[in-house]
Amino acid sequence: GQQLNQSPQSMFIQEGEDVSMNCTSSSIFNTWLWYKQDPGEGPVLLIALYKAGELTSNGRLTAQFGITRKDSFLNISASIPSDVGIYFCAGRWLPDKLIFGTGTRLQVFP
Amino acid sequence: GAGVSQSPRYKVTKRGQDVALRCDPISGHVSLYWYRQALGQGPEFLTYFNYEAQQDKSGLPNDRFSAERPEGSISTLTIQRTEQRDSAMYRCASSLVGRDTGELFFGEGSRLTVL
Numbered sequence: 001g002q003q004l005n006q007s008p009q010s011m012f013i014q015e016g017e018d019v020s021m022n023c024t025s026s027s028i029f030n031t032w033l034w035y036k037q038d039p040g041e042g043p044v045l046l047i048a049l050y051k052a053g054e055l056t057s058n059g060r061l062t063a064q065f066g067i068t069r070k071d072s073f074l075n076i077s078a079s080i081p082s083d084v085g086i087y088f089c090a091g092r093w094l095p096d097k098l099i100f101g102t103g104t105r106l107q108v109f110p
Numbered sequence: 111g112a113g114v115s116q117s118p119r120y121k122v123t124k125r126g127q128d129v130a131l132r133c134d135p136i137s138g139h140v141s142l143y144w145y146r147q148a149l150g151q152g153p154e155f156l157t158y159f160n161y162e163a164q165q166d167k168s169g170l171p172n173d174r175f176s177a178e179r180p181e182g183s184i185s186t187l188t189i190q191r192t193e194q195r196d197s198a199m200y201r202c203a204s205s206l207v208g209r210d211t212g213e214l215f216f217g218e219g220s221r222l223t224v225l
Binding site for chain 2: 033086
């Protein structure tokens with residue numbers, strides 16, 4: 001199946017550190033989304049981006065929609081233990097079809 | 111309902127058997143999506159519906175997989191003659207209107223194990 005490439009695959013950081021992850025695609029997307037998935041749960045939407053170059057914040061989270069429309073990044077500032085989980089980017093490709101990335105697994109140590 | 115409801119939560123079946131997975135979306139949500147998620151991987155698109163119409167089924171792996179949503183609400187994903195490689199978490203998601211925000215609300219999933 002089709003998936004976007006995310007990096008890094010996993011991150012191990014200390015509480016309080018900032019985190020940065022990105023997502024790239026060979027295809028252009030009209031919308032970029034970032035989801036977080038906790039163990040045993042379904043993904044939950046964190047941030048949605050609708051225009052190339054758009055920078056959006058949601059609390060400690062900041063995400064940007066790349067100018068080329070083929071990439072996006074997510075930053076988490078001052079990480080806390082509850083940030084632990086898997087972060088997925090997703091791109092809206094054809095009308096209504098959402099393609100997910102390979103995921104970045106985040107572990108936060110106190 | 112309050113959230114997307116999927117059943118069964120867990121299904122163990124023998125190779126060659128047919129299975130049906132059910133999804134009850136959030137009330138009033140127009141779009142319904144089926145994804146498959148392997149352990150440690152991102153959700154992989156299978157198919158989606160707007161109302162009762164199946165808009166895209168390009169992600170269905172082969173003709174053993176089918177989905178329907180006859181009345182535009184509850185959907186069933188059917189896998190015929192299951193194989194071990196079909197083992198995965200099958201997730202359903204719904205959204206108010208697919209085009210607008212991209213906010214898909216996911217269910218807890220149905221974990222299928224084929225022995």
